[in-house]
Amino acid sequence: MRAVRQHAYDAALVVEDAPAPNVAAGETLVTLAYGSVNPLDAWIALGSVGAAGPLPRTPGCEGVGVTADGRRVAFRGAGLGLTRDGSWAEQVAVPDVALAEIPQGCSDQAAAALGIPGVTALDCLNLAEVGSGSTVLVLGASGGVSVIAMQLARTRGARVIAQTSSPDRVGLISRYADEVVVATAEALEAAVRELAPSGVDAVIDPLAGPFAAAAARLLAANGSLVLYGASAGSEFCFGPQDLYRKNARILGYSGLPVAPEATARSQEALFALVAAGALEVVIADVLPLTDANEALRRIRENRAGGKLLLQP
Numbered sequence: 001m002r003a004v005r006q007h008a009y010d011a012a013l014v015v016e017d018a019p020a021p022n023v024a025a026g027e028t029l030v031t032l033a034y035g036s037v038n039p040l041d042a043w044i045a046l047g048s049v050g051a052a053g054p055l056p057r058t059p060g061c062e063g064v065g066v067t068a069d070g071r072r073v074a075f076r077g078a079g080l081g082l083t084r085d086g087s088w089a090e091q092v093a094v095p096d097v098a099l100a101e102i103p104q105g106c107s108d109q110a111a112a113a114l115g116i117p118g119v120t121a122l123d124c125l126n127l128a129e130v131g132s133g134s135t136v137l138v139l140g141a142s143g144g145v146s147v148i149a150m151q152l153a154r155t156r157g158a159r160v161i162a163q164t165s166s167p168d169r170v171g172l173i174s175r176y177a178d179e180v181v182v183a184t185a186e187a188l189e190a191a192v193r194e195l196a197p198s199g200v201d202a203v204i205d206p207l208a209g210p211f212a213a214a215a216a217r218l219l220a221a222n223g224s225l226v227l228y229g230a231s232a233g234s235e236f237c238f239g240p241q242d243l244y245r246k247n248a249r250i251l252g253y254s255g256l257p258v259a260p261e262a263t264a265r266s267q268e269a270l271f272a273l274v275a276a277g278a279l280e281v282v283i284a285d286v287l288p289l290t291d292a293n294e295a296l297r298r299i300r301e302n303r304a305g306g307k308l309l310l311q312p
């Protein structure tokens with residue numbers, strides 16, 4: 001079968017014939033419909049995510065497809081694309097615990113876009129205890145996680161303020177946010193204060209760096225800053241009084257340690273929202289498996305413009 005293969009870190013991926021997957025007890029063979037592309041795949045390809053498995057390996061931490069008995073399923077986690085062969089191939093052996101059922105009314109493409117981004121958005125909003133009446137600042141708002149986080153926050157009755165660095169993406173973001181600010185890290189605090197003078201209850205932050213410093217200052221009393229990425233820098237600096245005077249907190253989130261069973265149930269909850277018309281999924285592009293390197297380049301250069309999928 002054809003598969004994308006990684007032979008070395010920080011080197012181009014190749015598409016070649018690879019052996020059909022060995023399906024062990026407790027695993028299911030899935031014929032791939034779409035492999036999802038995430039920033040995590042870009043980090044893994046560079047070798048910057050620890051505990052990766054042996055090479056050569058098939059990349060791709062998640063995807064959707066069909067089982068031999070005709071079930072439409074999504075899958076992610078359980079080491080796929082990291083410690084074992086992943087989704088960017090015609091067929092994938094998937095641990096049963098990582099399988100999520102896709103209901104009628106949720107397309108394969110939507111399901112493929114709701115694994116890592118959807119569950120991350122859901123878990124981060126839960127960590128920040130976003131609910132009715134909360135004001136939430138979503139950073140990097142055109143990103144895959146952010147687009148879902150904004151929608152889920154609004155379904156909970158929250159007010160969403162969105163930050164973007166990309167003026168050309170304001171139209172898309174405005175569909176999901178109450179207010180949009182186009183702001184650099186330096187301009188963020190003033191721009192958000194104009195809209196929310198007493199600050200925000202939660203910040204959902206994939207950027208870190210100078211954006212997180214401004215976000216910490218913007219927290220209202222009992223506010224939460226949830227960090228789940230570092231796209232704009234791995235360090236930031238703020239005064240401790242920005243937290244302790246407000247009983248505010250900074251929390252971190254990573255999906256990697258979350259149990260695959262929990263992730264699969266979260267995915268099914270998100271698929272049900274799509275089927276009910278309560279959640280829109282934006283697919284930026286569907287590329288053939290042979291364009292896997294191009295997909296990773298778009299992510300590294302912040303040119304993805306939303307969710308990218310690979311099709312065998």
Ligand SMILES: NC(=O)c1ccc[n+]([C@@H]2O[C@H](COP(=O)([O-])OP(=O)(O)OC[C@H]3O[C@@H](n4cnc5c(N)ncnc54)[C@H](OP(=O)(O)O)[C@@H]3O)[C@@H](O)[C@H]2O)c1
Pocket residue numbers: 038039040116117120139140141142143144145146163164165166169206207228229230231232253254255256299302304305306307
């Ligand atoms: N911890 C976890 O479990 C977890 C899960 C998923 C993702 N992540 C991480 O979270 C981040 C976002 O993931 P994603 O899938 O949403 O990525 P994405 O679709 O590539 O979106 C990231 C968004 O952040 C903004 N951005 C990117 N680089 C920037 C920079 N240097 N300065 C300012 N803004 C920048 C852009 O938004 P605008 O153009 O609108 O400004 C971009 O659309 C990534 O770093 C990813 O590795 C972590």
